[in-house]
Amino acid sequence: MSNNAIGMIETKGYVAALAAADAMVKAANVTIVGRDEVGEGFVAVTIVGDVGAVKAATEAGAETASSIGELVSVHVIPRPHAELSKHFKVAAE
Amino acid sequence: MVREVLRDALPTVLAAASGAGASVGEPTLPSGDQTRRTEVSRDGEWVVLDSDEDLRAFVARLVQLFDNPRHRQDLRHGRMRFRLARSAGGPASADAPAAPDPVVRIERGAVTEKQVRDASRAGARLVLGRAAVLTPLARDRARALGVHVEKER
Numbered sequence: 001m002s003n004n005a006i007g008m009i010e011t012k013g014y015v016a017a018l019a020a021a022d023a024m025v026k027a028a029n030v031t032i033v034g035r036d037e038v039g040e041g042f043v044a045v046t047i048v049g050d051v052g053a054v055k056a057a058t059e060a061g062a063e064t065a066s067s068i069g070e071l072v073s074v075h076v077i078p079r080p081h082a083e084l085s086k087h088f089k090v091a092a093e
Numbered sequence: 094m095v096r097e098v099l100r101d102a103l104p105t106v107l108a109a110a111s112g113a114g115a116s117v118g119e120p121t122l123p124s125g126d127q128t129r130r131t132e133v134s135r136d137g138e139w140v141v142l143d144s145d146e147d148l149r150a151f152v153a154r155l156v157q158l159f160d161n162p163r164h165r166q167d168l169r170h171g172r173m174r175f176r177l178a179r180s181a182g183g184p185a186s187a188d189a190p191a192a193p194d195p196v197v198r199i200e201r202g203a204v205t206e207k208q209v210r211d212a213s214r215a216g217a218r219l220v221l222g223r224a225a226v227l228t229p230l231a232r233d234r235a236r237a238l239g240v241h242v243e244k245e246r
Binding site for chain 2: 007055056058059062063065066067070071072073074075076
């Protein structure tokens with residue numbers, strides 16, 4: 001599986017993040033590479049996969065997150081620079 | 094018999110007299126004609142001209158209006174007005190000609206591709222509140238369909 005896109009969903013609240021992560025991996029062929037709790041209840045889930053798959057997955061995840069809890073942001077980076085993986089946890093092991 | 098006489102006399106009465114004369118004559122008219130007349134004479138009819146089909150429908154409507162002698166007189170003397178309803182969307186927007194610039198407001202939560210598609214079908218633009226989040230797929234779709242998305246800060 002080529003991982004040429006990163007998708008991120010941030011929610012306020014753990015439950016919405018967990019539900020969004022579940023919706024994302026069920027919706028398309030993507031892998032969860034990170035779950036970051038940055039404080040104040042914000043949880044960010046990071047996925048990798050093909051650009052189309054990541055876009056479809058974040059779409060499903062965002063819809064689920066906003067229906068369960070509070071969706072803060074959703075973003076997709078197609079073809080991330082190699083430098084990113086040196087400093088962020090954005091590559092599939 | 095009385096109705097026919099009134100019908101013949103009514104256009105001249107209406108043309109000569111103001112609102113008082115009209116209110117005397119109108120109770121004898123069929124109600125459908127009456128409403129159409131007020132709609133036409135006061136603020137004009139909304140017309141959507143987006144496609145050849147719309148144009149054909151408008152011409153058919155004109156021909157239909159011409160069948161009625163009173164409407165024919167009105168058309169000829171410019172008493173019947175038509176207003177052009179502008180719409181950004183496709184043929185589906187012909188359903189709502191009375192609202193030329195509809196807005197879909199989303200206050201919070203995810204704005205998905207489906208909502209963008211629905212807005213495009215309605216010929217509307219999207220206005221997002223502070224807590225609304227546009228997904229990447231929805232942003233792509235909005236760009237492809239030409240839906241205007243406005244984010245409030």
